[in-house]
Amino acid sequence: MSTEDNVIETDGLVKSFKGFSAVSEVSLKVRRHHIHALIGPNGAGKSTMFNLITKFLQPTSGTIRYNGIDITKAKPAKVARMGMVRSFQISSVFPHLTVRQNVRVALQRKLGMSFHFWRSERVLDGLNDRVGDLLADVDLESYQDTMAAELPYGRKRVLELAMTLALEPEVMLLDEPMAGMGTEDVRRTAELIRRAAQGRTVLMVEHNINVVADLSDWITVLQRGRVLAEGEYDAISKDREVIEAYMGGHHDT
Amino acid sequence: MSTNEMSKTLGPDGGGGALVVGWKANRWWIAGLIVLAVAPFLVYPIFLAKILCFALFAIAFNLLLGYVGLLSFGHAAFFGMAAYISGHVMKEWGVTPEVAILIATASMAVLGVVFGMIAIRRQGIYFAMVTLALSQMVYFLALQSEFTHGEDGIQGIPRGAFLGLVSLESSLSIYYFVAGVFVLGFLFVYRVIHSPFGQVLKSVRENEARATSLGYDTDRYKLLAFTLSATLAGLAGATKVLVFQLASLTDVTWQMSGEVVLMTLLGGVGTILGPVVGAGIVVSMHNLLAEIGSVTTIVQGLIFILCVLVFRRGVVGEVSAWLRRRRSTKKHPRAG
Numbered sequence: 001m002s003t004e005d006n007v008i009e010t011d012g013l014v015k016s017f018k019g020f021s022a023v024s025e026v027s028l029k030v031r032r033h034h035i036h037a038l039i040g041p042n043g044a045g046k047s048t049m050f051n052l053i054t055k056f057l058q059p060t061s062g063t064i065r066y067n068g069i070d071i072t073k074a075k076p077a078k079v080a081r082m083g084m085v086r087s088f089q090i091s092s093v094f095p096h097l098t099v100r101q102n103v104r105v106a107l108q109r110k111l112g113m114s115f116h117f118w119r120s121e122r123v124l125d126g127l128n129d130r131v132g133d134l135l136a137d138v139d140l141e142s143y144q145d146t147m148a149a150e151l152p153y154g155r156k157r158v159l160e161l162a163m164t165l166a167l168e169p170e171v172m173l174l175d176e177p178m179a180g181m182g183t184e185d186v187r188r189t190a191e192l193i194r195r196a197a198q199g200r201t202v203l204m205v206e207h208n209i210n211v212v213a214d215l216s217d218w219i220t221v222l223q224r225g226r227v228l229a230e231g232e233y234d235a236i237s238k239d240r241e242v243i244e245a246y247m248g249g250h251h252d253t
Numbered sequence: 254m255s256t257n258e259m260s261k262t263l264g265p266d267g268g269g270g271a272l273v274v275g276w277k278a279n280r281w282w283i284a285g286l287i288v289l290a291v292a293p294f295l296v297y298p299i300f301l302a303k304i305l306c307f308a309l310f311a312i313a314f315n316l317l318l319g320y321v322g323l324l325s326f327g328h329a330a331f332f333g334m335a336a337y338i339s340g341h342v343m344k345e346w347g348v349t350p351e352v353a354i355l356i357a358t359a360s361m362a363v364l365g366v367v368f369g370m371i372a373i374r375r376q377g378i379y380f381a382m383v384t385l386a387l388s389q390m391v392y393f394l395a396l397q398s399e400f401t402h403g404e405d406g407i408q409g410i411p412r413g414a415f416l417g418l419v420s421l422e423s424s425l426s427i428y429y430f431v432a433g434v435f436v437l438g439f440l441f442v443y444r445v446i447h448s449p450f451g452q453v454l455k456s457v458r459e460n461e462a463r464a465t466s467l468g469y470d471t472d473r474y475k476l477l478a479f480t481l482s483a484t485l486a487g488l489a490g491a492t493k494v495l496v497f498q499l500a501s502l503t504d505v506t507w508q509m510s511g512e513v514v515l516m517t518l519l520g521g522v523g524t525i526l527g528p529v530v531g532a533g534i535v536v537s538m539h540n541l542l543a544e545i546g547s548v549t550t551i552v553q554g555l556i557f558i559l560c561v562l563v564f565r566r567g568v569v570g571e572v573s574a575w576l577r578r579r580r581s582t583k584k585h586p587r588a589g
C-alpha cells in the first residue's frame with residue numbers, strides 16, 4: 001500500500017492524562033474513500049483518538065499525517081480548513097440559532113467575510129439556496145426557521161451532519177452519529193452517511209454493530225487505548241479476542 | 254434568541270438609509286429617536302446624558318458578555334482611562350470635543366487589543382480574573398501618574414465647541430451631543446451583532462468547540478470582539494467626561510466594572526435594549542438612593558438579588574419572552 005492511498009496516518013500516537021494512557025502507541029491508517037469504523041468498548045480511547053487526529057488535543061507523543069502532511073502541531077481550526085471535519089459525541093449544534101443559521105454559519109466562512117463586522121448579515125442571504133438544498137438532502141427543510149434547541153434529538157444529529165457536509169469536507173470524522181436515535185432515524189442516517197461518503201473518506205465511531213457491518217470497508221478495534229484488531233467486518237467478527245473484549249466489557253448497543 | 258426576533262420587529266438594519274424605507278418597518282427606530290429628542294424637555298438633561306453614557310458603556314460590555322459569552326470584570330479600565338485621556342487633551346491641548354473623543358477612543362482600541370491578547374486565552378472565571386487584574390493595574394497607574402492628578406482627578410474640563418463651531422456649554426446642547434454619540438454607538442453595535450462577524454460570535458458563544466470544528470479560529474474572533482467592546486467602552490467614558498467636566502478615579506475602580514455587569518444583567522444580557530434599560534434603572538436608583546446615604550449599596554444589592562431571582566433574563570429578556578409567548582399562543586391557540 002503506497003502512502004498516497006492513506007488520507008490519515010498516525011504513528012505511535014500516545015495520549016496520557018496525568019499518567020493514565022487513554023491512547024497508547026496507536027498507528028492508524030485510513031484509506032482514501034473508505035468508510036473506516038473505529039469500534040471498541042466504552043473508554044477504549046475512540047473519542048480521544050478523534051480529538052488527537054483533529055487536533056482538539058495535543059498528543060503526548062507520536063505523529064499525525066493528513067494527506068502526507070505532518071499536522072501534529074497544527075491548530076484544530078486549521079485542520080478543519082484543510083478539509084478534515086469532525087462531529088462530536090454529544091450533539092453539537094448552535095442551540096439558539098435557527099436551523100438555517102446553523103447551516104449558514106458553516107457555509108459563510110468560504111465567503112471570506114467572517115470578520116466583516118460593518119456589513120449587514122443580509123449579505124449571507126445569498127447562501128440561502130444552498131442551505132435549502134443541504135437541508136432538503138437531510139429532510140430538514142420544514143425546520144428551517146426552528147431554533148436548533150427545539151429539534152427532536154435525532155433531528156439535531158442530522159442537522160449536525162448537514163453542517164459538516166456544508167463544508168464539503170474531504171474527510172469526515174463522525175463520533176457516534178447515531179447514538180440515541182430510534183431505529184427509523186438510524187436507518188435514514190446510515191443511508192445519508194453512505195451517500196455522503198461518495199468520493200469522501202469517513203472515519204466513524206459507532207456502537208451499532210449492524211450499521212458498522214453494513215457501512216464499513218475497514219474496521220479498527222480499540223481496547224484500553226491499544227489496537228486490538230484490524231480488518232474487514234467478516235474477519236473482525238470472527239476474531240476471538242474481539243469477541244472476548246466485547247463480552248468481557250459491556251455492550252453499549 | 255430574542256435578538257433575532259428583534260431584528261424583525263426593529264426593522265431591517267441600522268444603516269442610515271433605513272429610515273426612508275418605510276414607516277412601518279422602522280417605526281421603533283423612529284419612536285426611539287423621538288423619545289431621545291423630546292426627553293430633555295421632560296427630564297433634567299444632564300441626568301439623561303449620564304444615563305446615555307452608561308447605557309453606551311453597558312452596550313459595549315454586553316457585546317462581549319451577551320454575544321460572545323465572555324464576562325469581563327475590568328471594563329472600567331477602558332471607560333475610565335478614556336475619560337482621563339479625553340479630559341487631558343481637552344484641557345491641556347485645547348482640542349475640540351470630537352477630536353478629544355476620537356483620540357481617547359482610538360487609544361482604547363489599542364489598549365483593547367493588548368488586554369484582549371492577554372485575556373482571551375483564558376476561559377470562564379479565569380478570563381474575568383485576568384481582566385480584573387489588568388484593570389487594577391490601570392487603576393494603580395491612574396492613582397500614581399501625574400497626568401491623572403491622582404486623588405483630585407482632572408477637574409474643570411471645558412466642554413468646548415463641537416467642530417469648533419457649536420458650543421456645548423449649555424445642558425441642552427451637551428445632551429444632544431451625547432445623544433448623537435449614543436445613537437451612533439447603538440447603531441454600530443446593532444450592526445456588529447447583525448453582521449457576518451456577529452453570526453460567528455453567536456456561534457462561538459453557543460458552542461465554541463463546534464465553531465472551531467467548522468474552521469473558525471475562535472480566539473481571533475474573540476479578540477476582535479474584545480477590541481470593539483473596549484473601543485466602545487472608551488467612547489462612553491470619553492463622552493461622559495464632557496458631561497461632568499471631571500475625570501476621576503471613580504471611573505477606573507473595580508466597582509465601576511461591577512456596575513456595568515449589574516446594568517447588563519438587570520436589563521437583560523444578550524438583548525440589544527437590555528443594557529440601555531439596565532443603565533436607566535441603575536443610574537436612577539443611584540439618584541433616588543443618594544439621599545439615604547451609605548445604605549445605597551445595600552439597597553442596590555438587595556434589588557439586584559431580587560431581580561436575579563425574579564427576572565432571570567433581565568427586564569428586557571422577560572418582556573420579550575412574554576411577548577413571544579403571547580404571539581405564539583395567538584398563532585397556535587391550542588398549543589399555548
Ligand SMILES: Nc1ncnc2c1ncn2[C@@H]1O[C@H](COP(=O)(O)OP(=O)(O)O)[C@@H](O)[C@H]1O
Binds near residue numbers: 017022042046047049
Ligand atoms: N480530558 C480527559 N482527562 C482525563 N481523562 C480522560 C479525558 N478524556 C478521556 N479520558 C479518559 O480516557 C479514556 C478514553 O476515553 P474516550 O476516548 O472518551 O473513550 P471512548 O470514546 O472510546 O468511549 C477514558 O478512561 C476516559 O475517562
Ligand SMILES: [Mg+2]
Binds near residue numbers: 046047048089
Ligand atoms: Mg467516545
